[in-house]
Amino acid sequence: MFSEQAVTSADKTFYRLRTDIVEGQIPAGSKLSETELSTKYQVSRAVVREAINRLESCNLVERKANIGARVVSLTPQGLVQLYQVRESLEGMAARLAAKNMTDDEIAALNELLSSHFQEVKQGQSYYQEAGDVDFHYRIIIGSKNQHLISMLLNGIYHLVRMYRVQLGMAGPRVTTAFDEHRHIVQAISHRDEELAEMLMRRHILYSKNNIATKLGAG
Amino acid sequence: MFSEQAVTSADKTFYRLRTDIVEGQIPAGSKLSETELSTKYQVSRAVVREAINRLESCNLVERKANIGARVVSLTPQGLVQLYQVRESLEGMAARLAAKNMTDDEIAALNELLSSHFQEVKQGQSYYQEAGDVDFHYRIIIGSKNQHLISMLLNGIYHLVRMYRVQLGMAGPRVTTAFDEHRHIVQAISHRDEELAEMLMRRHILYSKNNIATKLGAG
DNA sequence: TACCACAAAAGTGTCGACAATATAGTGGCA
DNA sequence: TGCCACTATATTGTCGACACTTTTGTGGTA
Numbered sequence: 001m002f003s004e005q006a007v008t009s010a011d012k013t014f015y016r017l018r019t020d021i022v023e024g025q026i027p028a029g030s031k032l033s034e035t036e037l038s039t040k041y042q043v044s045r046a047v048v049r050e051a052i053n054r055l056e057s058c059n060l061v062e063r064k065a066n067i068g069a070r071v072v073s074l075t076p077q078g079l080v081q082l083y084q085v086r087e088s089l090e091g092m093a094a095r096l097a098a099k100n101m102t103d104d105e106i107a108a109l110n111e112l113l114s115s116h117f118q119e120v121k122q123g124q125s126y127y128q129e130a131g132d133v134d135f136h137y138r139i140i141i142g143s144k145n146q147h148l149i150s151m152l153l154n155g156i157y158h159l160v161r162m163y164r165v166q167l168g169m170a171g172p173r174v175t176t177a178f179d180e181h182r183h184i185v186q187a188i189s190h191r192d193e194e195l196a197e198m199l200m201r202r203h204i205l206y207s208k209n210n211i212a213t214k215l216g217a218g
Numbered sequence: 219m220f221s222e223q224a225v226t227s228a229d230k231t232f233y234r235l236r237t238d239i240v241e242g243q244i245p246a247g248s249k250l251s252e253t254e255l256s257t258k259y260q261v262s263r264a265v266v267r268e269a270i271n272r273l274e275s276c277n278l279v280e281r282k283a284n285i286g287a288r289v290v291s292l293t294p295q296g297l298v299q300l301y302q303v304r305e306s307l308e309g310m311a312a313r314l315a316a317k318n319m320t321d322d323e324i325a326a327l328n329e330l331l332s333s334h335f336q337e338v339k340q341g342q343s344y345y346q347e348a349g350d351v352d353f354h355y356r357i358i359i360g361s362k363n364q365h366l367i368s369m370l371l372n373g374i375y376h377l378v379r380m381y382r383v384q385l386g387m388a389g390p391r392v393t394t395a396f397d398e399h400r401h402i403v404q405a406i407s408h409r410d411e412e413l414a415e416m417l418m419r420r421h422i423l424y425s426k427n428n429i430a431t432k433l434g435a436g
Numbered sequence: 437t438a439c440c441a442c443a444a445a446a447g448t449g450t451c452g453a454c455a456a457t458a459t460a461g462t463g464g465c466a
Numbered sequence: 467t468g469c470c471a472c473t474a475t476a477t478t479g480t481c482g483a484c485a486c487t488t489t490t491g492t493g494g495t496a
Contacts, residue, residue, distance in 0.1 A: 050268075067478080
């Protein structure tokens with residue numbers, strides 16, 4: 001889906017490590033030993049090093065010279081800060097999507113929404129996870145701003161997913177979020193950039209507040 | 219100023235390469251040969267590789283597997299997209315700065331503005347370059363959002379500087395920009411988050427339009 | 437001449453070993 | 467006992483060599 005093709009050994013190691021970190025099989029805050037990982041994954045240390053460096057670019061690990069790399073630790077403040085960035089960037093993405101998406105792309109977006117509607121109606125929980133990601137994903141791509149796309153999909157989304165998975169946020173907010181999605185798509189369909197941005201920002205802000213209260217973070 | 223301390227050889231190579239790229243001594247769009255650079259800088263290829271990888275994280279070079287790395291090329295659309303991201307992120311930074319800066323930091327910001335005022339009054343051009351950067355820098359730091367800070371200072375600002383240097387944007391807009399800065403600081407002093415964000419976004423938008431018309435980009 | 441196959445060259449990807457730095461552990465001294 | 471210096475160990479940083487892929491260049495064939 002994200003069109004990430006692993007051609008090189010470092011790629012594969014990067015993806016495996018990333019999955020293990022996001023899903024929590026390598027615990028948050030733990031140390032990443034190059035030698036250890038190289039034996040575990042059966043590749044040379046150079047490959048592991050490169051993979052870790054890329055993980056650092058994704059903000060999934062922190063590295064200090066001559067000391068080593070650690071998986072980031074998940075904190076309520078970190079989550080809040082992450083969502084502030086998301087609000088800012090995805091708001092802009094929605095604005096640009098309203099401007100730059102083709103009519104076909106918008107039609108497809110409406111279809112996606114309809115299919116989600118069916119699922120919500122039938123009480124399926126599929127929507128929450130993959131559906132939500134897919135919705136945001138399409139709008140981000142629709143912005144057609146390469147920097148924005150790269151920052152969100154390579155830089156932020158895996159960290160968001162890590163929070164979601166490890167703090168177990170599969171909560172409610174399904175139907176509410178669906179309505180919000182619907183309004184955003186409407187605004188995009190009307191090519192109302194201002195409104196699209198505002199609604200997207202609210203949508204993310206609500207979801208942040210929903211999570212923050214759950215975690216007891218300001 | 220940016221508290222970047224080069225402890226390792228890869229660090230130094232990274233900084234040297236980055237400077238050479240930003241200042242145009244390595245032309246935009248040109249290929250980066252690992253072997254060539256390793257002989258030029260007198261370090262091993264592994265070090266150059268790591269440096270190039272970090273440059274990729276900064277969006278200053280693009281790398282393809284088994285083919286190599288090229289310095290990004292500067293295009294009008296690229297500049298527009300970059301400024302859209304800046305608008306979004308720095309707008310949020312201003313909002314958060316209005317919320318999170320200490321009174322002391324705000325006082326210092328006002329002093330910075332005053333000293334700039336003296337310089338503008340005396341017709342010095344110092345303001346435009348370092349002064350402008352310093353102003354934005356302080357607000358970004360003042361946001362106290364680590365993701366935001368990292369994205370802007372590590373990820374985007376060097377690319378902005380690259381555009382500025384290589385397309386020669388030392389134009390006018392000095393006094394106008396100064397007024398905009400003044401209003402932003404006022405909003406921050408009043409802890410008006412909404413206004414601070416709006417003004418910062420307009421400030422960057424104006425500056426984008428100013429540049430875009432100069433380059434003949436939509 | 438145009439096109440394809442194949443060989444040669446250059447470049448990147450990967451590896452294991454050595455050097456430099458940080459950490460842990462030991463012993464001595466006040 | 468508590469603290470400092472020193473040694474030993476483990477980990478990261480750097481290097482040169484080899485493996486694999488891409489590109490270049492050469493020759494043959496239609």
